Amino acid sequence: MTSPTPAQGDSQSPSPSTLNPVQPKVSYAQNAEDIRVWRAFHEGIQESAADRRLTYVDVGANEPRHLSITASLYDLGWRGLLIEADPQLAHELRRFRPNDIVVEMAAASGPGELTFYRVPGTGLGTLDAEEANAARARGFEVLSHTVATDSLDSILDAQAFDAIHFMSIDVEGAESIVLQGISLAKHRPWVLCIEAVYPGTSEPSHGEWEQVFLANDYLLATFDGINRWYVAKEHAELLAKVSLGLNALDIGVHGWVQEPHAQLQHANSEAYAKNAWQRELILNDVKNAVPTVEYEKQIHELRTALASVEGSRSWKYSRKVGKAARIAQHKARVAVTRMPGPIQKSVIRSRHLKHVNANIEQLIDPAYLGKAPAESVDWISPEHMPALPPAGLSLSALTRENQNEIRSWLADGLYDTDALLEKRTDNHDDELGRVIAALRLRLALAAKPSVPAVAPGAKVLFDARSLQTAAFGTRGIGRFARSALEGARATLGDDKLVLLVDNALEILPAELAGSCEQITRVTEKTAPRYSVLIQPSPMTAQATPLVPLLHTDAHKIAIVFDFIPMHYPSVYLRHAGARAEYAASLDALSLYDEFVCISHMVKTELTKVLGRTPSTTSVAWPESVGPTGKPRPGTPDGPIVIMTGDEGRKNTYGALAAVAVATAGIDVERDVLVIGMAGQETRVHHWSIHAAMRPGETVTAGRLSDQEMIEALRSASVVLVPSFDEGLSLPVIEAVAAGANVVASDIPAHRELIGSGSYLVDPKNLKAFARTVRKYAGTRRAFPKQSQRLLAHQHDSLESTIGRSALAHLGKTSVGIPDSHAYIAPGSFSVGFATPWSPQKSGIADFSATVGRELVKMCDLTVYTTADARVDSHIKSDTIDAVLASGADHDSFVSVIGNSHFHVPFIEVMKTVDSVAVAHDTRMIEFYAALRGRGGVEQLMLRGQRQRVLAPSFEEQLDDMRLLQNAGLWEIARQSRMLIMHSPSTAERIAEQTGVTPRLLPFAAYRIPDDETVTQRMRDVARARLGWEPGTKHIATFGYVDIRTKLVDVIVEAGAWLKQWGHDVHLHLVGAATPGVAEQLTRQAREAGMENFEITGFTSDEQYRDCILGVDLGIQLRVSPFLGVSGPLADMAAYGTPGMGSNGLAIDVDTPAFIDRLPDEVSPLMVAEAIEYRLSRPVSAEDREQMRREYLAAKSPRRYAELMLALLREAS
């Protein structure tokens, strides 16, 4: 299929172009290729092109004009051959290039046929059937054409050109195929231009075919960024002209028109982009190639769309399945209704039972079902954790050999490396730290002297920590602790009773604490004050603050609840932290003299656990527990009540399943009330759905008053207590006391209370459980026997037992406590300084090192830090681990606190050493979230507050720190001897939240230039060292790269505005970023067209200082004025670096005037405007230098150290 041969006569007349009227010598080619050709053949030559019979061959001609290399040559009188496979384009070429020969075929290695697919209205013209099918599947019209192929040799032979002056080959990656079909020895174009990058990229592709040219005596003229140009050796005189790129002479002297070209280019680029997008989008259905950044965004949308479609499919699928299921159910229902009544219900129950039994192993821990896995212990998150201590996790008493193994394990570990500290913020309250602490406690407990110290004191110590919860002992088992305290106070009086408390927990209310003295730990010095210790929760309250007293001959009374963790070690003691702590508690328990057990069952078990028969044991209950008179039966007209709790052992699902089976087939809706799961409505709802109950049939009770509870129980149809294990079952006692009928699990604790009977049932056997529920529901059949047995239970009054025993052992001696001030030697003030230290990668480490170097000049300083820190040789130092192991003896002990994993041991040490806290951060919620998880940090934020739920939610507060209602500093503030902070803007708020008024120290300039004067030359040298390009304005923000708090994305966007306004800026984010944040910001910068953008990652101190010195302007933002002090802002002040910062930050750092103060609420536009203003109107170097010096004088580390020391003396 060829056009007629070009009219020979056309050369006689001026080019009668049928193209739209255009100016002569307009370049249409994408890369001005046509100008190179013109230059080679026309420049400086007077004769007309027609006389010279210039000929081109355009392989892959594409459109007649747009982006055509040969269109302008056509206008200049050239003629030739256009090869194009796309029928539509070939049609247009014939129409608009009538004097050319158009060959509608594909140049290939030889003759043949192909199907060519065209998608009208898109850029997709393809030989690939799969691509075409994809387009068709997307709803596009797809037209197929059969096109011929032939070798270029054959095509050219058919034309018999005298000469080919220019040949272009642009076939979108198929260049090597085309070249297989041409003999360059036979057909020798003078000048050859061939696309030499892979489509849509700048990646060179000539490696595949260049040798063909070079081997055939072609000379490489140039590579113009897209094409490689070759000149036949015999026409080497053209080489220089071809190799020359587009230049001013082409435009100015030779009249090549650029402006229309640019406009056309613009229009074409839009059209090209449109087609390219469409093509890529369609091809995306075929392959997953992602050629451009922009396309990635499209891919994202396509993926989102795909996910929706898939979701939709699965939705349809489940609907289909659901429909089938409903049909089956309907058939079953129909069949069932035709059966006799009792059989119907039996069949229904049997089916229901099958259903709920299928779920039981998913919803109940196998250990409770008698299928416990083999006992094993491991870390919760074992990856990167050290080997488990070989002996410390045994629940038996430690042998001497065990103790040596533990010591060896502790000594071998380097548990405070940066990486491991980060690992220790594990959402589990630092499991490794807990193990270490528990092992140290075990060692300390095992070190009991053979002859205990005498404890003659006239005081009784009561461990009140288990009462420092939000419930304060009004609910559950805490009632025992509360009653014990009330018994002790009633018998002894508040003046003889001392309460051990943890200041980090809820403050004991006055009604509980009375006027009793409160202490936080017993020391060797203070232990003789006490002759009696009462411990109401020995298995949960760690013995660490009591060790010295446990080693005396004081009479030690423990209230013992149960040993359930030992019954189900795979549930409770599977992980190292919990197991080590439980083992330590068992060790401590063995040191007690008298045991008050909550049940006879526990009393029996105690002997086994201790391995000896204790000299004094009893069973006692609070006087408020148990029936106050003879219980009378209630009326069973209410719901089925399940008394349970928020723990797998309580077996809530088992009870719901039993109720569901028992009531299957009834016509009325079930009426089930679950008590003990307040706040867990969703879980109960899910369990009840798993039990195949209808939504709404189960109601979860909120917190009930005593009276509400009694009313619910009195009216209950039946009360179920399904627990797998208990030390004592308060629900059973409460239910029977209220007059209810109880169906309970058949466990020793229940047998002890209500005797054996058919109302006790194996909780693992749901069929029997359901049968028992059916038997007792709506009756009071079991009540007489149950109430009788409960009334007969033998126990003492806890209040009396505790009071009587404490009084009996109370000593007479009043032991004085030495005044701590007496230990301060005048003139030699000893300070322990526990802090991260360089080279740790935190600003606080650098700050502390600077301050420490000043403090050592003023006091007897010992630095306690991590093992890999490098403390200056002239400063005394030891590891923080040594303090955690053995304590430290100083006039004042300082712990430096921050909101990162670096501070794990420095916060932990406050539990054991009386510390002054220097808190660098104004919030601690990220630290505690990482350490304890969401629940842990929420609990902390609510501590000491009236509210019980965070509103807005924790996630919302974390996402937008302006909403932050609580800074999470409660523990640190309460535990510290004095809380020192640097931020005036937050001090009042911390005081409100914690009840502790922070003392303020002005933040020090801790990174100070080495030279007294900072000169421009120093700045230039720093920039040169950094390799920063001159002439560009360098803007930087410093420190950990964080969008949420430091608004780094706003700064990047400000850079985008500046770029858009034509400023040559380079934005540096000097600091480390998480991969996710780095990717987000890099993408943001790239999409904004900011080529000059970098995230440096963590820098050395030298690099950091160079950045501070060299930057044209530094900028530090904070999302809220409550988010604390900025070290980099202080550094800028110290170096006289122009900068700007959020107003709150600037106030806290007290910045000099060359640092502009931005509103706390800023937009990227405002930041950009401020930067632009300051760069155009800089504060003079002289003024900055003057202000810098004044700032340093006022904020020197020496001054800071002096003020700090004054506060430490005051605190001591």
Added chain:
Amino acid sequence: MTLGIDIEQFVTDPYGTGIQRVLHQLALNWPADVPASFVVPFQGGFGLLTPEEATGLLALPFAPRDPETDLRDRVNAYLAETVTVRVQLGDLLAVHDGWLLPEVSYLPSVLQRLEIFERCMPTAMIGYDALPMTQPANYRFVPGTASWVSEYFRHLTRVDSVICISDYAADEITGRLRRDLRKTTIVAHPGGDHIAVRAPKVREEGAPVRFLRLGTLEARKQPVEILAGFRQAIAQGANAELVFIGKPSASDQAINDTIAAAIDEGLPVTWITHADDALVYDELHRADVFLSIGIEGYGIPVLEAIRLGTPVIYDGIQPAGEIMESRGARRLATSTADEMARAFALVSAMDLAQELAPESIPTWREFTAAVAHSLSR
């Protein structure tokens, strides 16, 4: 030219804002000579709506409805019933020759789409104002979203054509945001003729002058300052009452507290926190004076008040007030509590209703025509 009009933002948040009023009228008055499809996200792809279909959709927030019904559910139901043409992104590119983003949107999907279309065809946006960039304290964007907000405004500087709703908006976009002056930037005023003209009411002798202030209680609209001036006027013996219609402030709880406290103490102040269009129009008609004070990108309620026969006093940046000056709107100084009190007293004594020229307000047809033809200019 077939124009694609992106209304994903509406589908995401269909809550009847002033901007969505513009959208509704745009669809309702769309000229027949400009082929256009309103584009919505739909079932993982996009739905194409005719202007008539879009009118039905965009009218939903302004129609009476059961308050229990979620508007988003209604929107989704409408789309499920109406959309017959469902396409993919590539198809959008195929069928459109121009692209219009008529609403303020910070949705990444909307902005990314706009960016793609900017490369492929002429694009246009309606320019409302630049306030989120110039007064960010009034717009508490969640951290991490600043880039999207900012990107929206950078698009305003880049697209081929921007139709500004007021000279103020144009000045801000070309001045503060520095939009390229060589690109098309035109001003077209949104209309007020979606409301039928009502005659001014006759005030009863001795009845208090009823002032109405409408809109969300954001600081830039000076609700606290209005209240302070009103309090002073009452203390000086003015016979007046003040009605606030507007949702509580999301960015400044103190504003809500201040108004609530004024009501508690017995000041003649009423606060209607939730009002549908019918109630708003009734209140506008019932009022003697409509107050429009503070910063507005335009201020459609000014036109609505005039149509309903209620004169307007305004101060601050009030483009709609300015174009209706002496035709139902009067500028009075209110920047201090004293001035505000004087304004209350002065207005009570004036008969502004005589100046009302409700037929002279800008019309939606003119506005829509300007938008529709902007890309062919």
